[in-house]
Amino acid sequence: MKFSQVTVSRLSALVGLFFWSACTPSVPDVLAPDRVLHNGTIVTVDEDFSIAEAVAIKDGLIVAVGSNSEILALAGSSTERMDLEGKTVLPGFNDSHLHLAWPVGEAPNPAIRELGEAGSIGEIVDIVRREVEAASPGELVWIPFGPGMTLQIKEKRWPNKTDLDPVSPENPVIVTFAADGVYVTNSMGLSQANINRRTPQPYKSGLMGEFETDERGNPTGVLKGRSAAHLLREPLGVWSTDILEENIARSLEADVIPYGITSFADPAMASNNQPIQHAFQRVANRKEGLPARVNLMIRIPVRALSTEACIELIQGLLFEPPFKNDFFRVGTFKLSMDKFYPGAKHYIVPEEKGRKVLIEGHKAGWQLYVHITTPETFDYVSAALEEAYRLYPREDARHVFTHIPYPTQENIDTMKRLGIIADLQVNRIYHLADDAEETESVDPNRPHLGSRPVATYRDAGIPVILSSDQAPIGPLFSIWEAVNRVRKSGKVYQPEERLTLEEAIRAVTITSAWTFFEDDVKGSIEAGKFADLVVLGKDLLTVDPMEIKDIPVLMTITGGKLVYVNPNQDPDQEVEYYRYPARTSYLD
Known part of the structure; x- marks a missing residue:
C-alpha cells in the first residue's frame, strides 16, 4: 500500500487513519474513507507506472492506494464501497489546450451547421433571414463558422453588407467564415462598431487584419484577421x-x-x-x-x-x-x-x-x-x-x-x-x-x-x-x-x-x-x-x-x-x- 505525496496540511488525517487501521480491526467512521473503489485495475501513473487494485478517498483526496484487502480494511460502516468489477481507472485526464468558453461552449444552433454547408450567397442570406426573424429587434444575430474558403461558395466571394442589409434592417448581424478568420457584418453592425471610411486599417499599424472597402473607400462589411474582428466584436458584445x-x-x-x-x-x-x-x-x-x-x-x-x-x-x-x-x-x-x-x-x-x-x-x-x-x-x-x-x-x-x-x-x-x-x-x-x-x-x-x-x-x-x-x-x-x-x-x-x-x-x-x-x-x-x-x-x-x-x-x-x-x-x-x-x- 502506497502513502506518498502527502502534504503537511493533510498529514494528520492520514496518520490517524493509518494508526487505527494498523492497531484495531475496525476504523472509526470519523477517520474512515468516504469512498473505496476496489476490484479494479488502478493505473496509478506514479513514477513506476505501478498498477494497484483499489483506492481510498476521503474529503476529496486520495488517502491510500493498494491491494483490495489493504484498502477494504480501511473502510468504516459509512464508507461507500464501489466494486469496479475489473474496470480500469486512470488519473483524471488533463487537456492543456481547450477553448471551452468558445467555440466549444457556443450554444447549440442548427443554423451553425447549415451555414457551414451553405454553397451560395443566397443560401447564406436565407439562413441569416431566418435567424433575424427569430430575434428581437436590436438583438445581435451571431452565426459562426461558415464555409472555409470562397471556393466553396458559388459566387466565389464572401457575402457583404449589401447582401445582408435587406434581411436585417433592425438587427446587427455577424457571420463568420474560415473558422473565425473572416467576419461579415451588415450596415447596422458597422454603425454600432463605428467602423467607417475613416477607420484606420489595422495592417497599416503592423496588426493582423483589414476590412474590405468599395471604390469610394467605404467598408463593405467584410473584415479579415484578429485585429479587424476585435474592432467589431468588442462594441457589439459578441462574448459578454x-x-x-x-x-x-x-x-x-x-x-x-x-x-x-x-x-x-x-x-x-x-x-x-x-x-x-x-x-x-x-x-x-x-x-x-x-x-x-x-x-x-x-x-x-x-x-x-x-x-x-x-x-x-x-x-x-x-x-x-x-x-x-x-x-x-x-x-x-x-x-x-x-x-x-x-x-x-x-x-x-x-x-x-x-x-x-x-x-x-x-x-x-x-x-x-x-x-x-x-x-x-x-x-x-x-x-x-x-x-x-x-x-x-x-x-x-x-x-x-x-x-x-x-x-x-x-x-x-x-x-x-x-x-x-x-x-x-x-x-x-x-x-x-x-x-x-x-x-x-x-x-x-x-x-x-x-x-x-x-x-x-x-x-x-x-x-x-x-x-x-x-x-x-x-x-x-x-x-x-x-x-x-x-x-x-x-x-x-x-x-x-x-x-x-x-x-x-x-x-x-x-x-x-x-x-x-x-x-x-x-x-x-x-x-x-x-x-x-x-x-x-x-x-x-x-x-x-x-x-x-x-x-x-x-x-x-x-x-x-x-x-x-x-x-x-x-x-x-x-x-x-x-x-x-x-x-x-x-x-x-
Whole structure:
C-alpha cells in the first residue's frame, strides 16, 4: 500500500487513519474513507507506472492506494464501497489546450451547421433571414463558422453588407467564415462598431487584419484577421460575461467531464480578457461549483493590439502569478505569434514587437504559452526567449511552445537548453491527406525535422504533453493518435514519431499537471493528491491500440465526487467525437 505525496496540511488525517487501521480491526467512521473503489485495475501513473487494485478517498483526496484487502480494511460502516468489477481507472485526464468558453461552449444552433454547408450567397442570406426573424429587434444575430474558403461558395466571394442589409434592417448581424478568420457584418453592425471610411486599417499599424472597402473607400462589411474582428466584436458584445457564463456551465457538463477530463487549460479567445475571467469566476461561485479544474490563461493579444497596449496589459495586472485555489489557476500568458487567414499569406507578429512582449512577460514572472505555426516565428521566438533568459534569469519557468511544426535542430537545442515544453496536437493527423508526405514544403535553406514531430521532441529530452485544441475533445483520441499516427484512410503517418502507450498516457495526465506546476496535487493516483479519476469501459493497457479511441468513459470523479456517470454502461457502445461549434462528427 502506497502513502506518498502527502502534504503537511493533510498529514494528520492520514496518520490517524493509518494508526487505527494498523492497531484495531475496525476504523472509526470519523477517520474512515468516504469512498473505496476496489476490484479494479488502478493505473496509478506514479513514477513506476505501478498498477494497484483499489483506492481510498476521503474529503476529496486520495488517502491510500493498494491491494483490495489493504484498502477494504480501511473502510468504516459509512464508507461507500464501489466494486469496479475489473474496470480500469486512470488519473483524471488533463487537456492543456481547450477553448471551452468558445467555440466549444457556443450554444447549440442548427443554423451553425447549415451555414457551414451553405454553397451560395443566397443560401447564406436565407439562413441569416431566418435567424433575424427569430430575434428581437436590436438583438445581435451571431452565426459562426461558415464555409472555409470562397471556393466553396458559388459566387466565389464572401457575402457583404449589401447582401445582408435587406434581411436585417433592425438587427446587427455577424457571420463568420474560415473558422473565425473572416467576419461579415451588415450596415447596422458597422454603425454600432463605428467602423467607417475613416477607420484606420489595422495592417497599416503592423496588426493582423483589414476590412474590405468599395471604390469610394467605404467598408463593405467584410473584415479579415484578429485585429479587424476585435474592432467589431468588442462594441457589439459578441462574448459578454453573461453569454460566456452559460457557455462554460453548459459545456463543462456536455463536452468536458463525459470525456474523463478533470482538468483543462483554456487559452481564452478574445482581446478583452475580462468577460471570460468573470464568466469562469461566476461558474466557480455557483452552488454546485466546477466539475473540473481550470487553468485559465490570460491572452496577450499581440496580433490585435499595439506593442504599448500589450506591455501595459502585462504591467497593469494587479497580482503576481500564479493566483490559484484548488479549482482555479491563473498564472500563464497565451501569446499567438502568427495566424493564417484567407486571401493573405500567414500573418506573423513583427519580430521586434514579439520580442519586446515576450521579454516583458518573462520578466514579470509569468509562464508563457506561445502559439507557433510558421518557421519564421519558431526561429525568432526561440531567439527572443534566449535573450529573455540572458536579461532576466529565471529558475524553472516552464514556458510552453504549442503547435510547433518544422523545428530545426537549433530550435530543438534552444528548447532543451531553456526547459521549454512541447504541447502538441496529434489529433489532426486523422484528417491528413494520404499524400501529405509528398506535398510537404521543403526549404533547403532551413532544413527541418518534420511537420508534425512528437518523438523527435521526446528523444531530445523535451517534455511532451498532448492536447486537443478541441479537434476533437477526447484525451483517449489523443492517446490513440499518438500511439498509432493513423489517418482516416488507415494510412500511417510518420510511424517513427509514435509515442509508447505509457508516454501518451503520461502526456495527458502527470506531465500536463507538472507543466502547470500542479503535479504535487494531481496527475497521478497517489495518496495526498486530489481524488480526480476516470473509470473506463475497457482496459487501456491490454486493448488493441487501434481500439483505444473506442473505449467509453463510464465515470468521471473530481475531488472524490461523481461528476459524471455515463447513462450507458455498455463497454462496446459507440464513442462520438465532434467538431465545434457545429457539433458534427469529427470522424466523418
